[in-house]
Amino acid sequence: MKHVVDQLQRPLRDLRISVTDRCNFRCSYCMPAEVFGPDYAFLPHEKILSFEEIERLVKVFVGFGVQKIRITGGEPLLRKDLPQLIKRIHGVEGVEDIAMTTNGTLLKKYAQALKDAGLARVSVSLDSLDEDRFLEMNGRRGKVKTVLEGIEKAAQVGLQVKINMVVKKGKNEQDIVQMAEFFKGKQHILRYIEYMDVGNSNGWRLDDVVAKKDIIEQVNTFSPLEAIAPNYKGEVASRFEYQDKKTEIGVISSVTESFCSTCSRARISAEGKLYTCLFATKGTDLRELLRVDEDDTAIKNCISTVWKERKDRYSDERNEQTMAERKKSKIEMSHIGG
Ligand code: SAM
Ligand code: SF4
Ligand code: SF4
Numbered sequence: 638m639k640h641v642v643d644q645l646q647r648p649l650r651d652l653r654i655s656v657t658d659r660c661n662f663r664c665s666y667c668m669p670a671e672v673f674g675p676d677y678a679f680l681p682h683e684k685i686l687s688f689e690e691i692e693r694l695v696k697v698f699v700g701f702g703v704q705k706i707r708i709t710g711g712e713p714l715l716r717k718d719l720p721q722l723i724k725r726i727h728g729v730e731g732v733e734d735i736a737m738t739t740n741g742t743l744l745k746k747y748a749q750a751l752k753d754a755g756l757a758r759v760s761v762s763l764d765s766l767d768e769d770r771f772l773e774m775n776g777r778r779g780k781v782k783t784v785l786e787g788i789e790k791a792a793q794v795g796l797q798v799k800i801n802m803v804v805k806k807g808k809n810e811q812d813i814v815q816m817a818e819f820f821k822g823k824q825h826i827l828r829y830i831e832y833m834d835v836g837n838s839n840g841w842r843l844d845d846v847v848a849k850k851d852i853i854e855q856v857n858t859f860s861p862l863e864a865i866a867p868n869y870k871g872e873v874a875s876r877f878e879y880q881d882k883k884t885e886i887g888v889i890s891s892v893t894e895s896f897c898s899t900c901s902r903a904r905i906s907a908e909g910k911l912y913t914c915l916f917a918t919k920g921t922d923l924r925e926l927l928r929v930d931e932d933d934t935a936i937k938n939c940i941s942t943v944w945k946e947r948k949d950r951y952s953d954e955r956n957e958q959t960m961a962e963r964k965k966s967k968i969e970m971s972h973i974g975g
Pocket of ligand 1: 660666667709710711712713738739740741760761762801802803830831832833834835839970971974975
């Protein structure tokens with residue numbers, strides 16, 4: 638096995654694969670309806686990596702020591718026959734863990750097939766339990782009840798379930814405690830996510846971010862918390878446990894407490910571009926190589942070169958200047974997933 642480290646000595650450990658740039662939601666912080674309207678040009682089918690191509694890439698990444706794969710999007714469950722892809726990835730020797738991030742609307746339908754195919758874990762995004770606020774957050778596309786049914790079904794078939802809640806000031810911060818209470822009762826791990834300046838479409842302002850410390854303070858008043866150690870080096874969420882040991886919560890604090898020094902994630906967009914940072918402005922085309930290179934040599938060399946040259950630490954360096962430099966040119970979150 639040939640491990641690679643980047644310029645900051647960070648190994649390549651995790652791979653996130655976006656399987657579609659399409660979504661049935663229009664979350665205001667990700668794919669606002671004003672930008673992703675009826676005329677938006679999504680990727681045509683032939684530009685999207687096939688399951689064979691994705692499997693081939695997974696094999697190459699495993700050769701660099703990657704063991705964990707996360708499937709994302711857009712909304713991954715919109716990709717036809719997704720369980721078949723999970724099955725293929727599960728069959729790759731060296732893959733130890735397959736997870737998926739989803740908005741949960743189609744989870745009830747596919748949970749069993751995904752589990753049978755080898756999926757171990759799902760992170761389900763849910764920003765509010767209040768129907769009106771949820772509709773406002775998701776562009777009036779999906780109901781709380783549907784997502785909750787998806788979560789229940791996933792747990793029932795034996796998938797490990799976490800809940801992701803993006804917190805946006807003035808939009809859903811009033812739901813922080815209600816979400817904590819509800820999911821503590823269900824014993825599902827809830828992870829609050831600081832609203833990030835990904836992409837160019839969401840009109841992000843620092844003032845709209847609810848900081849980790851404020852989130853924790855609110856949850857503490859509901860039920861006292863204590864910090865617990867990360868499960869492994871580089872875990873993105875800081876973890877807390879309720880003092881009554883009922884369950885755990887996490888906060889992903891990309892804005893107020895960044896974690897670039899341990900970032901070991903590579904991302905592949907649905908069209909097969911390799912990105913080494915969520916806030917990158919350009920990717921490296923692997924699809925072209927997949928479609929001409931017969932024995933993977935060029936693909937391996939390309940990934941190795943890109944990773945060895947990597948210096949990304951956008952969140953550590955986020956300031957007026959770095960934000961201005963990348964204005965209008967960052968990759969959209971719906972292209973590379975979270
Ligand atoms: N559609 C799926 C979903 O929503 O779970 C998967 C893709 S979505 C891009 C992955 C994750 O990114 C979701 O948990 C979503 O809430 C989060 N996300 C999207 N835009 C964000 C932003 N501006 N700041 C923080 N998190 C964001
Ligand atoms: Fe779709 Fe997920 Fe983005 Fe919401 S966060 S618009 S569900 S891709
Ligand atoms: Fe990794 Fe880029 Fe996020 Fe830093 S800003 S943690 S380098 S994805």
